[in-house]
Amino acid sequence: MATEDDPILTTRDAAALLGVSVKTAQTWIEQGQIESWKTPGGHRRVRASAVNGLRDRLGNRRHASTIIDSAVALVVASDARLPTYVEAAAAAGLRAIGQSDPLNAMLDAGIAMPAVIAVELMAGDWERQSMCRRLLHSRDLAHTRMLLVTDMPAARVKADLGTMSRVKLLQSPADKPAFATALVSCLALTSSDGDDALSYPVAANEAARLRAVERTGLVDSMNDPEFDEVVQLTAEMLRVPISLMTLLTPDRQWFKARWGLNAHETPRPWAFCNFTIMQNDVFVVENAAVDPLFNANPLVVNEPRIRFYAGAPLRDAGGNALGALCGIDRQPRVIDATQRRRLVNLAALASDRIALLKGTRLNRWVKGA
Incomplete structure (x- = not known):
């Protein structure tokens, strides 16, 4: 069973964490370089610790301060949680931009063109909900994935935003490891209805x-x-x-x-x-x-x-x-x-x-x- 400190990842999640193609990650998993198992449906799953272990052995640990082409993450959260989430994003190898004001966040999104936007969205926060809807329906940000740290159920979020194909949900409150892993997995997010034909990888840059x-x-x-x-x-x-x-x-x-x-x-x-x-x-x-x-x-x-x-x-x-x-x-x-x-x-x-x-x-x- 997955734990917050060692979550279960898909092959695409592993590829994003390693900074390699899905095909390369599949090869490494099949070769046994990453310990894995198959679900009843025949899909490979791995632990985050196993992926991080390989990344360390390869000498490929990413640091946001030294990787120019790392993905940009825009983090929108309360003043209390913002430093924690920004630190988690940086630890995952992302170039993090922190913002607590929804209007300024939309301006930052238009300038930075982030690969992923993480938003702390609680029930009743209509201002951030409106921001999320506008960002998801922007043609200029059609490549962007969104992570919502929320206390709302998926059905409620879908009804409010109108789309979930590029959205991943994380239950609030979220600790640093869970937040970092969810951010990375957003870079290879598949359609919420399981339709792989409507999913595609996004380059870090x-x-x-x-x-x-x-x-x-x-x-x-x-x-x-x-x-x-x-x-x-x-x-x-x-x-x-x-x-x-x-x-x-x-x-x-x-x-x-x-x-x-x-x-x-x-x-x-x-x-x-x-x-x-x-x-x-x-x-x-x-x-x-x-x-x-x-x-x-x-x-x-x-x-x-x-x-x-x-x-x-x-x-x-x-x-x-x-x-x-x-x-x-x-x-x-x-x-x-x-x-x-x-x-x-x-x-x-x-x-x-x-x-x-x-x-x-x-x-x-x-x-x-």
Whole structure:
């Protein structure tokens, strides 16, 4: 049975705590590097102490003062509890911003673009409840998860806020270990109704990543023959009917270039590329129909009925992942090492072209053209 000092974590929680991809965490668990067990439903579970033990052995303990790209956590709580929660967030490796006033908290959220917002929300606190509702329905904060430390039942919170897909509840009062663990788990939060097709991982530097996407000036821009050529080459190289160059905004997966598909965008929660941008290498799904991460995804169940996916991240000069270059097939398949390498090379070419366009635009502005 879980204790407050050693809670039970999912594989995604473990991945977030270790700062690695879910796939890497799964591999380590299967190899026995993290002691685990299976639930009656067949899902792996681990103890926080086991995950922290591996993190210590890897020499990978994170400190907020030294990790520039750690996730930003906005903590909104009473003056009495705020120092405790901010300290817990910092101990978890997050860059914590503390605020007790709801209006100032909303201003901070708009500036910092936090990956997670933790709110002490008690029954009858209508001001903070209104703040939570506005933050959850903000398009600019569509990537943000929310942790509510509350004395209210889940049904009451859902009725008040109207959505729970990005919300995690923690019973009040919460001690430091429970608060820190819940914050970290929010970074890999799944949909509250268990629909994995509507869940996706969020990068620790998501706020910086979104700003980098905006700086490209490419979202909703006109077609560009140079990028159209890249997706065509990708489709031919992978021998697939569909290829896309995607950019991931707070709420959309927008296609800067596409081959074999008429759609211009999808909702971001549907995007396979959410997982690609968490990798440095190629992300491959050989058969989405039997993959538990994707088998209920609308793009798998309905048109274009994705079965195979292979993607490589697109990055700017600062290393921020902007989106992905990917190939898609309606049939299950595999790719070899040569195709993986060429996909990485084509993604690097597309990234260079993005940087070139951005540089050209900046030069025009400087010259006043």
